Amino acid sequence: MRLGLVRLVMRGVLDLRTRGRLLQYLVGTDLKRTHADTVMGQVWWLIDPFFSMAIYAILVTVVFAKQIPDAPLFLFAAILPWQWFQTSLVDATTSVTARGNLIRQIQFPKIVLPAASSIAGTITFGFGLFSLAVLYLVYPGRLSPWLLMIPVIAAVQYVFTLALGILFAGVNTFYRDVQNLLRHVTRIWFYASPAIYSVTALKGSVFGLVLALNPFTYLLTSYRNVAYYGMAPDWVGLLSVLLVSLVLLAFSIWVFKRIETGFAKIL
Amino acid sequence: MPASPYAIDVQDLGIRYNLHLTRRTTIKGSLAEWVGRRQRDDHFFWALRHITFRIAHGESIGILGPNGAGKSTLLLALAGILAPDEGSIRVTGRVSSLLTLGAGFEMEISGRENIALIGAFMGIRHRVIRDLTASIIEFADIGPFIDAPVRTYSSGMRARLGFSIATAIAPDILLLDEVLGTGDEEFRARSQQRIRDLVTRARAIVLVTHDLNSVSEYCNRALLMEKGQVLHEGPPEETVEFYRDRVRKRKARLAEEEAARAAAGLPAPVTLDGFRAPGRPG
Numbered sequence: 001m002r003l004g005l006v007r008l009v010m011r012g013v014l015d016l017r018t019r020g021r022l023l024q025y026l027v028g029t030d031l032k033r034t035h036a037d038t039v040m041g042q043v044w045w046l047i048d049p050f051f052s053m054a055i056y057a058i059l060v061t062v063v064f065a066k067q068i069p070d071a072p073l074f075l076f077a078a079i080l081p082w083q084w085f086q087t088s089l090v091d092a093t094t095s096v097t098a099r100g101n102l103i104r105q106i107q108f109p110k111i112v113l114p115a116a117s118s119i120a121g122t123i124t125f126g127f128g129l130f131s132l133a134v135l136y137l138v139y140p141g142r143l144s145p146w147l148l149m150i151p152v153i154a155a156v157q158y159v160f161t162l163a164l165g166i167l168f169a170g171v172n173t174f175y176r177d178v179q180n181l182l183r184h185v186t187r188i189w190f191y192a193s194p195a196i197y198s199v200t201a202l203k204g205s206v207f208g209l210v211l212a213l214n215p216f217t218y219l220l221t222s223y224r225n226v227a228y229y230g231m232a233p234d235w236v237g238l239l240s241v242l243l244v245s246l247v248l249l250a251f252s253i254w255v256f257k258r259i260e261t262g263f264a265k266i267l
Numbered sequence: 268m269p270a271s272p273y274a275i276d277v278q279d280l281g282i283r284y285n286l287h288l289t290r291r292t293t294i295k296g297s298l299a300e301w302v303g304r305r306q307r308d309d310h311f312f313w314a315l316r317h318i319t320f321r322i323a324h325g326e327s328i329g330i331l332g333p334n335g336a337g338k339s340t341l342l343l344a345l346a347g348i349l350a351p352d353e354g355s356i357r358v359t360g361r362v363s364s365l366l367t368l369g370a371g372f373e374m375e376i377s378g379r380e381n382i383a384l385i386g387a388f389m390g391i392r393h394r395v396i397r398d399l400t401a402s403i404i405e406f407a408d409i410g411p412f413i414d415a416p417v418r419t420y421s422s423g424m425r426a427r428l429g430f431s432i433a434t435a436i437a438p439d440i441l442l443l444d445e446v447l448g449t450g451d452e453e454f455r456a457r458s459q460q461r462i463r464d465l466v467t468r469a470r471a472i473v474l475v476t477h478d479l480n481s482v483s484e485y486c487n488r489a490l491l492m493e494k495g496q497v498l499h500e501g502p503p504e505e506t507v508e509f510y511r512d513r514v515r516k517r518k519a520r521l522a523e524e525e526a527a528r529a530a531a532g533l534p535a536p537v538t539l540d541g542f543r544a545p546g547r548p549g
Contacts, residue, residue, distance in 0.1 A: 102371035261350035
């Protein structure tokens with residue numbers, strides 16, 4: 001029985017919509033698991049990003065101090081969303097293989113697994129925004145109303161992350177190479193994105209083409225625009241990323257639903 | 268859609284495992300294979316093939332057969348966990364398999380939270396599972412541990428909680444795999460009582476077992492499976508007798524061969540009693 005592309009994608013979307021409660025529990029479980037057995041428990045959600053921010057801040061004030069003004073804010077505005085992307089993607093990729101036992105025992109739509117991972121990552125990112133807020137105590141002059149656009153940029157990034165997460169989770173079930181490869185790919189991707197440098201620094205070079213094709217060029221530039229420069233996000237760039245992400249999401253759901261029936265056999 | 272007269276209608280069911288795509292598959296392996304262009308046929312192991320049977324409402328079917336006959340695969344297919352590669356399965360009503368004996372727990376959250384999580388995985392409505400939680404906890408009888416992470420449970424406690432969740436809702440169609448003797452004497456007695464309750468309430472039952480007596484006791488029909496096929500179908504006594512006869516004949520044949528070999532002065536071969544597809548637990 002093979003359903004057409006549209007019907008299969010719709011079925012995948014329906015899976016997610018009808019299993020809201022399951023998604024909610026899975027996200028809760030994911031969040032609890034990260035800091036189970038720690039004295040401070042959930043407080044770590046706030047402390048973790050704060051520490052990583054502090055390390056970057058110290059590092060860059062020592063190294064980049066002269067080149068970039070207010071370097072900690074410049075960096076953290078891009079590194080925070082990047083870390084959200086990376087952890088969500090890695091978690092989503094292994095989300096199906098990690099639940100092999102359950103998949104062999106209960107019939108349920110497997111697509112909730114990568115979806116839950118990406119939602120849990122988003123909540124962690126939300127906590128990370130608090131430590132970004134702390135930075136404005138040091139650089140109050142950088143505050144601007146454009147900061148309110150962060151959820152809009154994040155929404156675009158979320159669609160992109162979800163799309164890749166669903167695709168990788170499905171393929172990784174058959175080929176565990178994906179999760180290994182991902183570690184290296186994300187590292188290269190990080191340096192190929194304007195996280196620790198600005199796009200203008202590389203305009204016109206050969207590397208410019210790589211940047212032009214990288215969705216994170218537009219996402220990170222937009223974050224930096226609103227959080228650091230106090231200006232509008234790159235609307236055209238964001239819209240393009242959103243459109244590409246939606247097409248990719250449909251493709252990912254289609255692939256996932258096509259191969260989902262085989263999961264129980266190989267896990 | 269008119270209500271089907273059958274609880275389960277299996278037509279020409281086939282389920283195969285791709286032997287080259289097991290859990291240790293890597294892209295490199297697949298590429299090598301693809302480049303090598305080996306014969307397609309030897310890629311597959313048919314765990315089930317050409318299986319056709321129907322179970323009417325009110326019936327109770329026993330499935331017999333040696334290890335590796337495909338009994339567990341058949342249950343997984345009836346539960347909807349494995350999709351048919353050939354043929355079709357039509358099931359009318361809510362299916363529940365008592366395969367869920369605790370392996371699916373989330374270790375870092377409490378037993379109580381696991382009840383909610385697994386209930387949601389099983390697709391049981393939130394309100395229903397909330398109302399059932401108290402009785403699930405009572406039946407599992409693991410005391411204050413219910414609010415501790417499942418990681419801290421003994422295997423017996425896990426099995427009890429798993430059983431309690433899996434049996435909390437009476438299904439229309441009950442799929443039973445024999446492994447039901449968990450826990451201490453007291454719990455085993457209670458769990459058997461609960462299974463009897465489910466058996467009386469279910470509209471159809473499929474029981475996989477090695478215990479030939481329980482087939483005669485619980486079932487009104489029995490299938491004998493071997494190597495993924497149905498060898499015999501009929502009343503329980505008849506099928507059990509057929510099976511016993513087959514085992515006797517096989518033993519006799521083996522003994523004969525053994526004797527012949529001993530007479531010829533050859534060493535005894537190493538034999539395996541049945542086999543399983545790779546990557547599958549017993």
